[in-house]
Amino acid sequence: MIDRRTLLAAVPLLATLPRAAWAQQLETAKVLCGFPAGGTTDAVSRRVADKLRGAYARVALVDNKAGAGGRLAAEEVSRSAPDGSTMLLTPASIVTLYPHIYTRLGYGPRDLRPVSTACHISFGFGVGPAVPESVRDIKGFLAWAKANPEQANYASPGAGTPPHFIGALLAKESGLDLRHVPYKGSAPGIQDLLGGQVAAMSSPVGDYLPHLKSGKLRLLATSGKQRSKLVPDVATYAEQGFPALTVSEWYGFFLPGKASDEVTQRAAAAIATAVSSPDVVEAFAQLGLEASANSPAELAKAVADETAAWGPVVKRVGFKPEA
Structure with a gap:
């Protein structure tokens, strides 16, 4: 770029x-x-x-x-x-x-x-009210998912999309069974994330922006080579030990x-x-x-x-x- x-x-x-x-x-x-x-x-x-x-x-x-x-x-x-x-x-x-x-x-x-x-x-991995407030990064999410396997899922805008593959790679890299919940687009997935029907979501960074300031959603990682200019305080997957998720x-x-x-x-x-x-x-x-x-x-x-x-x-x- x-x-x-x-x-x-x-x-x-x-x-x-x-x-x-x-x-x-x-x-x-x-x-x-x-x-x-x-x-x-x-x-x-x-x-x-x-x-x-x-x-x-x-x-x-x-x-x-x-x-x-x-x-x-x-x-x-x-x-x-x-x-x-x-x-x-x-x-x-x-x-x-x-x-x-x-x-x-x-x-x-x-x-x-x-x-x-x-x-x-770039894509982001965000969590909503289904995940405790103490979870603020990817390793924290994975620790929570390991302790709560029945709730360990993530949404995406659709099967076969880059966000889906990022979540699937996270599961492979961590050795955890993260259940994929595909949606027909980002909007319905974000709504269920806000409502606590799904624990997490892998989706474009822009999808989270309206909800970050209110604290309704937390962004745990972004997928670019460098931090996103839109959310510079959020560490990349690579910074958190997952370079394979750089997408x-x-x-x-x-x-x-x-x-x-x-x-x-x-x-x-x-x-x-x-x-x-x-x-x-x-x-x-x-x-x-x-x-x-x-x-x-x-x-x-x-x-x-x-x-x-x-x-x-x-x-x-x-x-x-x-x-």
């Missing part, structure tokens, strides 16, 4: 584009989002699309192609015209994790061309696989400009996201590296999807 200074430095890329690229400005650009309106992916899509309007294309809109955990949108973009008029905004897991857990995908590495990240997120996720833009270099670079420059806007940076922060753009080559390397890294994790956890 790059910092804001580097991100701003990417903006002059716009000036290097051929004049012909600007003369052929798109009439309409469509950002496909594989999740319903109102969620984080949708919010990121709309914030960036607002900035693309009038700059990258005369009209820029978001199309929520929800279904199959985000796979439907990826499939549609892979089949779209490679002229830059259709882009995918997706969490990394759709292109890095899913190839390891779904035997049949309607897209592959060559079908989606990396453009740029928009932001990144973060970016949201990235992709074009159809056959998009040209010129089309890809123009899209990347427009996205860098969009996510460097102060209002977008602030809006992302309120969602628990940190704005971050990079180059097509850097995103392609991230996809390759993270795809390779997820393989051993999925094998170790032994997860098999239902469909």
Whole structure:
């Protein structure tokens, strides 16, 4: 990930584009989002699309192609015209994790061309009223879980998601049987965490932010390489002795696989400009996201590296999807 200074430095890329690229400005650009309106992916899509309007294309809109955990949108973009008029905004897991857990995908590495990240997120492990107030870190939670095996569970936004695998790895690393309770999204899981129906939850850091100041929830760890800027007082898993749980996720833009270099670079420059806007940076922060753009080559390397890294994790956890 790059910092804001580097991100701003990417903006002059716009000036290097051929004049012909600007003369052929798109009439309409469509950002496909594989999740319903109102969620984080949708919010990121709309914030960036607002900035693309009038700059990258005369009209820029978001199309929520929800279904199959985000796979439907990826499939549609892979089949779209490679002229830059259709882009995918997706969490990394759709292109890095899913190839390891779904035997049949309607897209592959060559079908989606990396453009740029928009932001990144780390995950947190939080507890609610079902866990004693004295528990303030991961080792404290594990000691409590060992003493109370019938209550030792954790929620996640869904089976097969990065937060699910983080919790499963925590169980493997600690040697405890932590029961996974999957939900259809973060919101219902957080509600049950607040109500004490589940002991803990592995979920994006942003999900906890509204409840931390009130003391209704406690965040025990975050999953990034460094502490999250949003909760700097919370130690990472690695700091607490669990480096294998270092996981973060970016949201990235992709074009159809056959998009040209010129089309890809123009899209990347427009996205860098969009996510460097102060209002977008602030809006992302309120969602628990940190704005971050990079180059097509850097995103392609991230996809390759993270795809390779997820393989051993999925094998170790032994997860098999239902469909």
